[in-house]
Amino acid sequence: MSFSSAAFWIALYFQNIWHLSALQVAVYLLPMAIMGIAVNIVAGLILHKVSNKLLMGIGACAYTLSFLLLALNKSNSSYWAFCFPALLLCVVGADLEFNVANMYVMSSMPRSQQSVAGGIFQTVAKLCVTLGFGISTAIFNAVAAKPPSPSGYHAADPATQPYAAAFWFTVAASAASVCLVPWLRIGTQGCGNVGAEGGNVESAQPQGAQPPGAHPPSARLPTDEKDRGSGGASAWQEA
Numbered sequence: 147m148s149f150s151s152a153a154f155w156i157a158l159y160f161q162n163i164w165h166l167s168a169l170q171v172a173v174y175l176l177p178m179a180i181m182g183i184a185v186n187i188v189a190g191l192i193l194h195k196v197s198n199k200l201l202m203g204i205g206a207c208a209y210t211l212s213f214l215l216l217a218l219n220k221s222n223s224s225y226w227a228f229c230f231p232a233l234l235l236c237v238v239g240a241d242l243e244f245n246v247a248n249m250y251v252m253s254s255m256p257r258s259q260q261s262v263a264g265g266i267f268q269t270v271a272k273l274c275v276t277l278g279f280g281i282s283t284a285i286f287n288a289v290a291a292k293p294p295s296p297s298g299y300h301a302a303d304p305a306t307q308p309y310a311a312a313f314w315f316t317v318a319a320s321a322a323s324v325c326l327v328p329w330l331r332i333g334t335q336g337c338g339n340v341g342a343e344g345g346n347v348e349s350a351q352p353q354g355a356q357p358p359g360a361h362p363p364s365a366r367l368p369t370d371e372k373d374r375g376s377g378g379a380s381a382w383q384e385a
Contacts, residue, residue: 163309189246
């Protein structure tokens with residue numbers, strides 16, 4: 147709910163408050179793309195080594211700190227002091243949580259149903275994005291329709307007040323996710339590990355099981371004429 151809303155409002159903030167062109171806004175948002183590539187590479191290397199509950203906690207805290215910086219940003223603030231670290235932390239939270247959640251959803255279902263699970267996950271994610279946009283837009287419009295507040299952190303910066311209100315909503319949503327992290331039960335995932343804490347899967351077959359169609363060692367079939375002949379002679383002598 148928070149990531150897409152914050153990305154939309156910060157881009158609009160750059161255009162309407164800082165009066166940047168579309169190309170300049172793209173350059174200002176470029177650190178998100180670079181950081182996203184780096185975080186996804188790191189996530190792929192550590193998902194099966196580090197507790198995914200810890201990664202979810204790091205992502206939720208990064209989200210909260212990122213949106214807090216955006217909420218405290220003023221029109222005369224430096225890009226490098228508030229927006230730049232906020233954009234980096236925002237991507238850290240988004241990519242860590244998305245990788246963990248996506249891997250957990252896919253690994254919780256059999257292979258024949260993983261595409262359905264992925265589709266449901268994406269549908270729920272998009273519905274949350276839509277809900278976040280709706281709430282943040284309602285807050286933005288409500289604050290913009292009222293006279294500027296004469297008191298508070300943004301009292302001397304009335305043009306920023308609607309954007310700050312929208313960012314405070316994203317802070318609240320991400321802070322709520324931090325409170326839910328202790329109830330997660332996710333261990334390491336990938337490379338044979340399952341999603342639940344303390345569980346590992348080394349093989350899909352039980353230990354000692356033979357593949358379909360294989361014969362036990364004691365029931366070896368004759369492979370040549372000599373084996374067939376000796377086997378027949380032994381059976382005749384026993385008879």
